[in-house]
Amino acid sequence: MYYVGAASESVEQDEKHSYGMAYGGGGFAVSYPAAAALAGGIDGCLRRYDRLYGSDQRVHACFSEIGVPLTREPGFHQVDLRGDIYGLLAAHPIAPLLSLHHLDYVPPISPLFHSQLQALRSLINATRADQPRALQQSFCYLHERRLNWSISVSWGYTAQIYPWLLSPKELEVPIRTFRTWKTSDIRHFTFNTRELAVPSRPCERPLRYFLEAVEERREGTVTEYRRHGWGDEGKERCGKLGFEAMGAVKKVRVTASRMDPMLWRKAPRRQCCGAKKNDKNIIDVHVRDCRPGEITSPI
Known part of the structure; x- marks a missing residue:
């Protein structure tokens, strides 16, 4: 039972x-x-x-x-949270997305839309193309032209780029963009969180991208994510080399084969990905099954 x-x-x-x-x-x-x-x-x-x-x-x-x-089952979400639940959705557990409650108490989950209904339609349109993959997080690293970037993709929702190397152990922890339900506390959650640097420290913040388009193909899907700020930026700008190069990236494009729903009947494992930067300042990410013996490591 x-x-x-x-x-x-x-x-x-x-x-x-x-x-x-x-x-x-x-x-x-x-x-x-x-x-x-x-x-x-x-x-x-x-x-x-x-x-x-x-x-x-x-x-x-x-x-x-x-x-x-x-x-x-961590795919059920009561969403007893206040404020922006972006951090929670961007680092979803390795489990199928089953429910999201209390969405009328939080801002739209994507700043590309004016209403929560519009934002949810964007996520739902993606899930229609590949329901088992919704919000599944993958990590990959870009090492080229003196760049060492960490990339996190929450499929069908968002992508993040860090112009420094973060381990999977760090990337899988949600950024604390929300507060507790009753007291608006920033500490006492039933899962670990990590701090988002304040606006005056822009060099310590990742750039984030939100789902803009979904294309279904015979072999899988292509999703595109457009850059959008955190909404509280000040006049400070980061002048470091990696950040200037990252600032030129306007989109992240993710290709993935359709996820086999039967995989959720097995012991869960995060899927792997590879990334490269093309000449049009787009980051191309390919999400795939991990190869035998493959690990995800920034080094």
């Missing part, structure tokens, strides 16, 4: 309600045997727990009586 879902992203919510509960806004799934066991005693269980706040708490309490624990 399985009870599958995810907890809140904010520690304060989990401490108040439960770390072991599937939060209802993000959604949850139950196996047929679990649903049958739940249905057999649901009326009495609901009466016993009528004091609880929401239906997700009551379902959790009923499963506790049955003895079925939560199986955590």
